[in-house]
Amino acid sequence: MRISRTGSLSGGGSAAADVADDLANEILTALTPGASLPSEAELASRYAVNRLTIREAIKLLAGRGLLDIARGRKAVVREPDGAAFSDFLTSLLHNDSKSLFDLIEVRLSLEVQSATLAAKRANRAGIAAIESALHGMQDNADAAIKGDPAADRRFHDFDVGFHEAVALASGNRILGYLFEAMSAQLRYGIQISRRGHTNRGHTLYDTIAWHERILDAIRAGNARAAGEAMRQHLKDTENDIRNALSNMADQPA
Incomplete structure (x- = not known):
């Protein structure tokens, strides 16, 4: 019809x-x-x-x-939101762990561009939001490393908030919308990558260092450096996820 x-x-x-x-x-x-x-x-x-x-x-x-x-x-x-897209991603990730690599590929495409644009376009408020998220990570790192679960959750929330703030600072509304829709999946991916991060001998301070490089380049207005810092960070995250999934597969049922 x-x-x-x-x-x-x-x-x-x-x-x-x-x-x-x-x-x-x-x-x-x-x-x-x-x-x-x-x-x-x-x-x-x-x-x-x-x-x-x-x-x-x-x-x-x-x-x-x-x-x-x-x-x-x-x-x-309704005001548009990413609920349907978010539900789809959640189902995909929980039913097929290999989809985490699909998510990283998407993040590489989107977040390198976000960081590049943020370095060109971010205003004071945008940079302040990125700084606030980074400070939240720094403030909770010690307690999280010592095993405080609440601090660990806050650290990861601020980690996701950092990436969302970069997307918003890009000035591209569609990028901001996509990251809002993907926030739950970013948290899930970060939780998995954290295991591999620890297995590889790294700490939350190494995670903070990656984010500091990204912020420094955005502050300096260096678009190429900001995009490259984000790309390297996400490739490192990909290695963490690969390590985590490999170790999970090796564990006895």
Whole structure:
């Protein structure tokens, strides 16, 4: 079933799915977050379908994270977030540990560019946010190394926050959105890489040193050095993950 240029439906597929697809296009290209959809009656008239079909289409859009719905109110366009993408990544990583290497490849593509752009574009607030995350890592390193689980969690939260802050400082909104969506997966990857990091004789201070190099290059406005420092850091992380997974595979069941 297809939607004609007049908004009516024709064909042999699902009317609700076709209405949802057409409305999704309108939401993504013409409406802003917080805007209300027309009433069910108006939409039913537009698409020449019954109100039950419209309700089903709206439920489909809510399931895709595009709308908020509440009983007795018009559906409202949601502020975009990365929940669906995040759920997909979580499933992928937990079902196939090799996907961690796919994630590193994606991070290399995105984060080297983030650091490069941040060195060119970061303002004082952007640099301050990166510095704050690094200070959080530094403040929690000693206790984390001594085995304090709360400090360890805080260290990793600030580690992820550092990378998110670099993405935001790049001035590219899509990069910022992607890192927000990937934050849970970054935490998971960092937890795995930490095992390999320790196995290879490194400490959290080595992790901090990588981040200091990245920040120093961004502060200096040296785009090439910032991108290269990020690339080297992520390649080192890849080696940590490889070591961790190898050791996990060698352990008896």
